[in-house]
Amino acid sequence: MERDDCILIIDDEVQIRRLLEITLSANEYKIAEAKTGKEGLTMAALSHPSLIILDLGLPDADGIDILKKLREWFFKPIIILTVKNSESDIIKALDNGANDFITKPFRTGELMARIRVAIRQSQNQTDNPLLEFGSLSIDLSNHTARKNNIMLKLTSTEYSLLVLLAKNEGRVLTHQFILKEIWGMGYIEQTQYLRVFVAQLRKKIEDNPSMPELLNTVSGIGYRFGS
């Protein structure tokens, strides 16, 4: 199967680039590479990538700045590559338009899955009012959600939360982002609300709420919807 999707890798580490090139080629993606932030910006314009993998620790520029510049005109998914223990950087990147992040060292399998979800998500921007995730379906036109074809009793907040997450399938949404979207700017610090509603929602939408498969926690950062 020949894909048309081109993936741009912006990373200064040659070994990481080589690994990604091998892995992605094996998965039949086209590859474009850039060693620096500046080169990355040029390549992004030239190679029309479907997705960009951006390392936050570039030698010539702050990764966040590159991200911001890309986001001025590039609306396709961007996945951030970063080191662990930099939660604040990750949150900053996500708040500045990154779709997802992955920490080094990473498992290539996981990375491929994220890439696949992100690309699919970006290409499936249809007006279909019906969102389906396995046994869960959400009907945006009727403001209803069903699990195993049984209508779920959701409060209006639960429903808004579910829709926000589902519409951004595969994307990591930070706590602050969700709080702002659902409750408004004044609630941005009230993470306890979010915890309570996530726990409630899980009880309604998950097969096993203590082992959630749809509404996933991203430690210290936020949530990601979808497997």
Add this chain to the structure above:
Amino acid sequence: MIDIDDNRLNPDELLNSLKSEEEKSKRGKLKIFFGMCAGVGKTYSMLKAAHEEKLKGIDIIIGYVETHNRKETAELVEGFEIIKRKKSNYKSTNLEEMDLDAIVARKPQIVLVDELAHTNVPGSRHIKRFHDIMEILEQGINVYTTLNVQHLESRSDTVAQITGIVVRETVPDEIFEIADDIELVDLPPDELLQRLSEGKVYSADKSKGAIENFFRKGNITALREMALRLVADRVDKQLHDYMQQKRIKGPWKTGLHILVAMGCSPYSAKLLRWAKSLSYSMDAKIQAIYVETTHNLTTKEQEQFNKNLNLAKQLGIKVRIITSNDKVKAIINFAQKENITHIFVGKPRVRNLFSMLSLGNFVNKLIRYSGNIDVYILGSDHLAKDRFKNKVSILPFTSNLSQYFIVSLYISVISVICLIFKNFIGYQVVSFVLLFLVSFLALFFGTGPILLAASLSSIIWDFLFIPPQFTLHIEKPEDMLMLLMFFIIALLNGILTSRVRRQEKKIRIREERTHALYQLARDLANTNTIEDVSKTAYKFISENFSIECMIFLKNDYNKLQTENDQLSENEISIAYWVFNHISKAGKFTNTLPSSDYTFYPLHGNTENIGVIAVKLKNNFTQGESEYWETCLTQISGKYEREFLRNTAKKAYLLNESDKLYKTLFNSISHELRIPVATIMGASDTLLSQTYPEEIKHKLYLEINTASIRLNRLIENLLNMSRLETGRISLRTDWCDINDLAYKVSENLRQELLPFNYETVIPSDMPLVNIDFGLLEQVLHNLILNSTQHAPEGSNIRMKFFYDNAYLIINIMDRGEGFPENDLNLVFNKFYRGSNAKTGGTGLGLSIVKGFVEAHNGTVTASNRKNGGAIFTIKIPVLTTDISKIKENIE
């Protein structure tokens, strides 16, 4: 007396001879070309000797030579390297001086320095050249120098007597003894006179005056005798020493021991000089004693006393200061203790009736109690007379005028009151009232005012009260007698009282000082940093001495730190000098006295600590100086302890970090190598040959496992370094325990597969405020630990509950548990259980402890009753009531 075996050597003497030998060997050698007066050819001989040394290939240079434009001498100077003289500008005249630093820096084997007795230009480092020479010698450089007999301290009096010229440029006799070699440069008087008249010594016009004044044949002969005798004495002494050292039989040292009883008159100085030269020819040991009494010294006496002390020091006489009111007893006691054979005292001076009685008594008593010690009484001369006059004029009137006025006022007022009541009490009672008043006043006023009070009151009594009134005439003989007795009693009473007070004051001062020293010791004991010691020292000095002071301490590299705006560059260099030479300098000292500050070294038992600079208005008196040095000793001692403690601490820390570093390396290098070896080996195999898919897959798995292990090791190391550097900052947030438990189990899914794993969370578990990431790591490490120690198929349980503001987490397994003795050690860095599988670093649990403690929590390990280990984490947490939130939002 029993005669001890003559051959036996006194051990003290042997030790002394060894000691002086040792000191001499470190120091450069001093050779003095010694002559009776100028013009005998000392410089010439010195240069000749230098030429001979130079021929032997010795590095010999000229530090300072004065040719006095003598042709023969000037010729000899040629061929030597000459250190350039240092030019200085003093009071707008250009002066030249020997460049001490240049010589020390040049470090030749021998340096020639002319005129040992020379006094340096004001502003030089040392007052006298002999100080310069001592410094050069200390650097291990040999010195050739020249000296005339009249410049020796102990001879200067005699020279003044013979020639009538007072010699100001003197050097202590000590240097004569320090010298390793003395070469006598002699010339018969006639030849010298001839040389003089030929103008070979001074230019023609000068030499005429010189001959008339100084170079008379009689003078020269006397000086020559003195010089010859000195050198002969020295040779004699050297012979004695030599015999003693080599244990040659012969006449031993006489064992004479002189004690000089010194006082505070200029006469004592003479006494000291005399005693010194006598001791030299008698070959006797010498020391001096000063008995401090309650008698207050006047400023002049104090000054003279300090001069005498300095003189004694210069003459090499040790002075013992003893406090006692009985001079005779003190001297005799001391003499007996020190085996003194001769006591030298000055002939007492008759000052007044009282002193005649007491001082005459002093000599008589001394002789009476001296037993088999010889007492020498040396006569006084014009100097003493001088002082006598001086003394009488200043003795009684030491108090200021206001005191006299106040005393007169009191007497007058009381007299007037008595006059009013005279008719009731009678004139005789008035005498008692006045007598009482005089005694009372003596409690508050000095001797002078009391004398006035006694005289005044007796006159008033006579004039106003004794009949016939208002005349000085007295009719009755008994009244006359009473008036006389009144006067004497008043006087004695007053003087005795004031003497007691003086004594009391002295004792009080001493007590205050003792108390202050005690206080200082206590304050210093309470300090435990160098800054605190400095603070205490500054406070103590400003409170007890009220002087401005600055303390400079050494830094880690044993260099003096002198960052200070108040000191000039010159003064800072004095501080360095004091630090390096461990002796005081600056104002009121012999070294660089032109400075505004006096610098004292701070020196502990072994360590050189620093320098203290003080701005003194007046020099310390003897008592103050001792007090000051005692304080400095205490302060330096404390500094030293602190410096040593710091050094020890640094060494300890270095040792600790070294230990950690080694353990880390031993542990880590092993742990790093194994996964790296696996990855290298497996990938190598995969690259080299084609294997069946099955084997390939196994190798892939190995690589994968090794890389996970490597990653875990790196994670642990990073976390450890975060903990060690204190960069852990909590980012607490509300957390659903279910989320946490699921995340941990999910991450360890592979590892937990072979176990019966269970998490227990009560349904009413509230949200807790914790750092999700850190706690996730904590639980991850603990469960991983369990998987490594428990047998496959056993139960691993993680249980959460909330109890009274505490989040409590138990992690239980059915492994072997811990050895009882190790329960305290399991959280230590690099602790490895004896039964641990490979793959751990011994860091996991100490990271657990660090992260839990970052939450202000505790973690403990213990063994379960039925086998296995249990970890209990207890973290104080904020919680939220979930039901309330639900009410709030919906």
